[in-house]
Amino acid sequence: MKNPTREPLATTSKSRVSMPGAPAKSSLVFWGFLACLVGLTWLRIDLHKAGGSLVKSANAMPSAPAEEEGVVIPLNTGPAAAVPLAVTADTVTAAAVVERVIEDTLGRAGSIYLSLKQHKVPELQIARLGNALQVVFDAKKSRPDDAFSLTLDSANVVVRFEYTPAQRPEYPILVEREGDRLVARQSKRPLIDINQVLRVVIKDNLSNAIRDVGESDALTDIVADDIFAAVIDFHTDPREGDELELIVVKSYLDDRFIRYKEVRLARYRGQVANHTGVLYSDLEGRDGYYDEGGQSLARMFLLKPMDYRRISSRFSRRRFHPILKRNVPHLGTDYAANQGTRVHTTARGRVTHAGWNGGYGKMVEVSHPNGYRTRYAHLSQIHVRKGQSVEQKDVIGRVGATGRATGPHLHYELIRNGRHIDPTIVNKSGRGDPLGPQSLPAFAVHRDRLLAQLPAAKAEETIQLADVGAVGP
């Protein structure tokens, strides 16, 4: 996902406090660890409060039921209520003069607590803010680049706190002092969805071609993983001059691109691969991608069990074995990849073996419906156990060189009813469910409406942006 560019929030600040730079890369682990500790401590404070003096003050003040709108958290609750900083309603009013505004984005640790602490916000105020905030926002979901603006009065007491999550900026959170309480509310700002037609020409690979037209890797992921994962191997199939056309809905907030909402149509016209994917909801309301004839692009098996560098050995019933020095069949596909690369299941199923298996080294075997089994061998690590259910694309282990292997690679086998078959050809038969005859007429109308948006002629090698205006949700 492209990080939306961060713009400073509007401010009424008397003073703007800036943040020291993000910690160096080498100390990332340290900060992560610290953030965990700090997060735990914060949680513990909250728990302590909940079980402790908050109960005591329940008579005096309404407790905090989870309303839709916002929740009232008394300012002076908690174990620190006896501390001199605790203020009565009167003193709050007297002191409610804005003294400083802190604006910042969260650092690599993605911790609100850490950030506030770096700005020397008093612990008690952080705890109160945490109490108010937790009702509408789970602090564990804070992330690097989330932005906040904190207003404190002259007594260093929180007046206002505005928080904008970087990934979901349409859901800002506002904590405001109301009387002697802090009230937190989450609101929703409307996104504007724009339908765009993109035309991409492949030079070397998909990712670069999509970047060339100013779009991000998140779009590459949608095209390669969500739409064409079972029918186009973007590692091997693209050729220079291949063409990809997309109808994509992009969401904006205040002129700022936020995310790709959906790709409604993708048409890949290439020398090796030729596929069209139309996003369509079937009668049960399930979204899926279908080719122009209404056949599902989903397949029982993914084309590959991981991102690999190259195929080092293909399926062959007869092959000269480099270690055994004789002809033995190679009943699988070898994918060269770096040690530790994640290996995922190519189809849904159940783990039938997870452990050492002779020359296979550390191996995972998964059984699938219709008599299929897959094997993933020479792993360095195994992340599943026997009997476990797995979904398509679950990570089951890491590439290694255990067993009879000359270097790190994945040996991948596909077996049907006890017989090894070539994994590269199985998807040609095992298709997903096509749309039923009842769905086809409506599908055809939908498909044609989308296809009509594509540029009719093969124009020059530039992007064509046909902004056809805002579309509904």
Ligand SMILES: [Zn+2]
């Ligand atoms: Zn092999």
